[in-house]
Amino acid sequence: MSEALLQEKIRARSARVGIVGLGYVGLPLAVEFARAGFPVTGIDVNADKTRRVNAGDSYVGDVPSSVLAPLVQSGKLRATTDFSAVAGLDTINICVPTPLRKTKDPDMSYIVSSCQEIARYFHTGMLVILESTTYPGTTDEVVLPMLSKSGRTVGRDFFLCFSPERVDPGNPQYQTANIPKVVGGCTPACTAMGRLFYSQALQHVVPVSSTQVAEMVKLLENTFRMINIGLVNEIALMCDRIGVNVWEVIDAAATKPFGFMPFYPGPGLGGHCIPIDPFYLSWKTRQAGIEARFIELAGYINGQMPHFVVDKVQNALNDAGKPVKGSRVHVMGVAYKRDIDDLRESPALDVMLLLQRRGAAVTYSDPHVPVVRVDSLDLESLPQESAADADCVVIVTDHSAFDYVSLVARARLIVDTRNALRGVVSPTIVRL
Numbered sequence: 001m002s003e004a005l006l007q008e009k010i011r012a013r014s015a016r017v018g019i020v021g022l023g024y025v026g027l028p029l030a031v032e033f034a035r036a037g038f039p040v041t042g043i044d045v046n047a048d049k050t051r052r053v054n055a056g057d058s059y060v061g062d063v064p065s066s067v068l069a070p071l072v073q074s075g076k077l078r079a080t081t082d083f084s085a086v087a088g089l090d091t092i093n094i095c096v097p098t099p100l101r102k103t104k105d106p107d108m109s110y111i112v113s114s115c116q117e118i119a120r121y122f123h124t125g126m127l128v129i130l131e132s133t134t135y136p137g138t139t140d141e142v143v144l145p146m147l148s149k150s151g152r153t154v155g156r157d158f159f160l161c162f163s164p165e166r167v168d169p170g171n172p173q174y175q176t177a178n179i180p181k182v183v184g185g186c187t188p189a190c191t192a193m194g195r196l197f198y199s200q201a202l203q204h205v206v207p208v209s210s211t212q213v214a215e216m217v218k219l220l221e222n223t224f225r226m227i228n229i230g231l232v233n234e235i236a237l238m239c240d241r242i243g244v245n246v247w248e249v250i251d252a253a254a255t256k257p258f259g260f261m262p263f264y265p266g267p268g269l270g271g272h273c274i275p276i277d278p279f280y281l282s283w284k285t286r287q288a289g290i291e292a293r294f295i296e297l298a299g300y301i302n303g304q305m306p307h308f309v310v311d312k313v314q315n316a317l318n319d320a321g322k323p324v325k326g327s328r329v330h331v332m333g334v335a336y337k338r339d340i341d342d343l344r345e346s347p348a349l350d351v352m353l354l355l356q357r358r359g360a361a362v363t364y365s366d367p368h369v370p371v372v373r374v375d376s377l378d379l380e381s382l383p384q385e386s387a388a389d390a391d392c393v394v395i396v397t398d399h400s401a402f403d404y405v406s407l408v409a410r411a412r413l414i415v416d417t418r419n420a421l422r423g424v425v426s427p428t429i430v431r432l
């Protein structure tokens with residue numbers, strides 16, 4: 001297929017769109033393109049996910065089944081585990097995981113294995129866009145050689161781009177369709193094709209000059225966030241030491257109409273992005289002889305926060321005349337942030353494991369996470385009422401479904417790591 005024909009198919013929304021990896025990123029993207037009228041095929045190695053998509057049963061919080069099901073029923077969206085579907089596709093977005101190895105080195109295995117499968121069925125005239133967060137250079141150095149093996153030339157026979165995913169699970173204001181989409185191609189023709197493609201389904205597209213710039217944009221955004229959270233966590237540790245309420249300080253500073261942006265302290269970093277992505281950058285720059293010192297420092301401070309929270313719990317229990325050993329500590333919220341069900345890298349896991357190690361009996365409530373089975377934790381979520389007879393309650397994730405008024409009325413002792421009890425004055429509340 002020629003460049004002009006692919007452009008025509010994209011404009012007519014008849015291009016057959018493929019999304020590889022149907023997780024928190026891939027499923028919302030598949031839905032947006034199906035809603036825009038494209039025929040969409042999702043490919044995932046997880047047969048349970050493809051079965052659920054084909055049944056119109058969403059497992060991603062930001063995609064209601066009431067939106068997914070009609071798209072499946074009308075034939076606009078289907079899912080498969082079979083990569084031979086690539087043979088019938090015109091475009092592919094790769095949205096597979098990019099975790100870190102234990103050594104904090106990037107784990108490229110998901111990108112490599114999905115590209116190996118794509119390469120088997122790859123054909124002339126396709127547009128391929130990598131969306132997985134990764135280090136600058138991945139698209140050109142890892143993906144391009146795998147797709148060029150066939151002897152095809154990028155920018156002429158096929159089009160390859162990187163476009164960072166910025167989805168913010170649980171954010172009702174900004175979702176896939178209205179978050180500006182940055183895209184950079186291996187060649188100007190690739191960028192132009194990527195821009196044309198996204199502009200059919202998304203409201204605002206931001207082209208940049210190369211795949212490396214697009215890769216670096218994502219790492220700047222998340223490193224900025226990680227370092228500012230590290231800074232505010234350090235300020236929280238300082239305020240605690242000198243007896244100042246850090247939350248009041250931040251609220252007052254945030255009244256400055258320019259030059260300040262509030263970040264908030266908490267029990268530590270969580271999720272699949274902020275704790276991980278900056279290490280992609282430090283890994284890459286170390287190879288170029290530059291140590292990413294801000295990243296290392298913020299990583300250290302953020303990593304101390306679960307320990308700080310557990311010290312707070314222990315001290316609060318001591319003050320109440322109860323040793324932490326043998327006390328029941330009830331954790332409110334275990335997902336890594338408010339109103340989502342994602343447990344990946346959640347600081348609640350560290351908090352619970354550290355409490356267990358100090359001899360506490362740990363229980364939890366989370367309306368979004370029914371069970372926690374990680375390391376020595378094997379727990380089921382209890383109703384919020386069970387917080388009432390715990391020796392101490394720790395608010396780790398400030399879900400909006402919790403009834404904070406009744407919590408304050410009933411709990412004996414509360415350690416609030418999120419300022420969920422903003423403005424409530426009670427001798428039973430200990431704040432971060």
Ligand SMILES: NC(=O)c1ccc[n+]([C@@H]2O[C@H](COP(=O)([O-])OP(=O)(O)OC[C@H]3O[C@@H](n4cnc5c(N)ncnc54)[C@H](O)[C@@H]3O)[C@@H](O)[C@H]2O)c1
Pocket residue numbers: 020021022023024025026043044045046049095096097098110113114131132133134165166167168169272273
């Ligand atoms: N979740 C977020 O908020 C978020 C935000 C921005 C960027 N990202 C990035 O987007 C990428 C995907 O993240 P996610 O949260 O959607 O992950 P996820 O784990 O929710 O989804 C990834 C999906 O890919 C599938 N998969 C794994 N290997 C595969 C293979 N070889 N072929 C096909 N499918 C395969 C998995 O089964 C899973 O369904 C990551 O690089 C992540 O860093 C995530």
